[in-house]
Amino acid sequence: SAVISQKPSRDICQRGTSLTIQCQVDSQVTMMFWYRQQPGQSLTLIATANQGSEATYESGFVIDKFPISRPNLTFSTLTVSNMSPEDSSIYLCSVGPGQGAYEQYFGPGTRLTVT
Amino acid sequence: GENVEQHPSTLSVQEGDSAVIKCTYSDSASNYFPWYKQELGKRPQLIIDIRSNVGEKKDQRIAVTLNKTAKHFSLHITETQPEDSAVYFCAAKKGQRGTSYGKLTFGQGTILTVHP
Numbered sequence: 001s002a003v004i005s006q007k008p009s010r011d012i013c014q015r016g017t018s019l020t021i022q023c024q025v026d027s028q029v030t031m032m033f034w035y036r037q038q039p040g041q042s043l044t045l046i047a048t049a050n051q052g053s054e055a056t057y058e059s060g061f062v063i064d065k066f067p068i069s070r071p072n073l074t075f076s077t078l079t080v081s082n083m084s085p086e087d088s089s090i091y092l093c094s095v096g097p098g099q100g101a102y103e104q105y106f107g108p109g110t111r112l113t114v115t
Numbered sequence: 116g117e118n119v120e121q122h123p124s125t126l127s128v129q130e131g132d133s134a135v136i137k138c139t140y141s142d143s144a145s146n147y148f149p150w151y152k153q154e155l156g157k158r159p160q161l162i163i164d165i166r167s168n169v170g171e172k173k174d175q176r177i178a179v180t181l182n183k184t185a186k187h188f189s190l191h192i193t194e195t196q197p198e199d200s201a202v203y204f205c206a207a208k209k210g211q212r213g214t215s216y217g218k219l220t221f222g223q224g225t226i227l228t229v230h231p
Contacts, residue, residue, distance in 0.1 A: 001161075033219075041224075042223050043159065043221045045219070092158065096216070103149070104161070104219055105161060108158050
């Protein structure tokens with residue numbers, strides 16, 4: 001499976017600021033996903049990021065709040081904008097299949113606390 | 116869209132017992148069903164998966180069964196050990212146009228505790 005890294009691993013941010021989370025993969029992947037996992041909860045998909053096209057956002061998530069970049073097949077960023085305490089969560093990137101493969105793997109996550 | 120229901124939310128067993136976690140899904144077009152294990156503070160780890168053309172799959176002490184007609188699938192862990200204690204998530208994916216591309220919808224998770 002691909003080796004996935006995220007930066008930062010954790011951060012404490014002030015209300016109203018923005019944080020950009022980076023996701024780096026050691027091999028080219030077709031699909032990259034960004035998830036949010038609130039404390040004690042399941043994983044909720046924020047958006048799907050495909051290289052060369054606009055990210056596709058899930059219901060309840062908008063580009064102005066969570067802009068995403070996918071400049072190449074090994075890298076993506078998620079920005080959490082104008083943060084509020086409700087944005088405190090773990091944000092995980094995930095990489096999905098190569099051709100014919102269904103498996104999806106997760107990065108280590110970024111633990112965000114907004115004060 | 117797809118909806119995945121997972122039960123139970125918590126499960127407590129004695130070491131050596133079996134544990135079973137069940138999930139149901141709503142979209143009959145879903146064709147891929149993975150299970151993830153998430154230990155405290157760690158990322159979700161893919162432990163086993165099954166595709167819709169298979170009814171059962173085993174890997175040592177874990178197995179997954181799929182009933183497409185009833186739209187449910189289950190995770191079975193035999194001879195449980197304390198290190199099996201974690202949160203387990205099921206998920207379902209509907210591949211786009213029959214391909215492997217698509218998004219995962221997750222169940223709510225099951226906290227499994229194995230008592231020594």
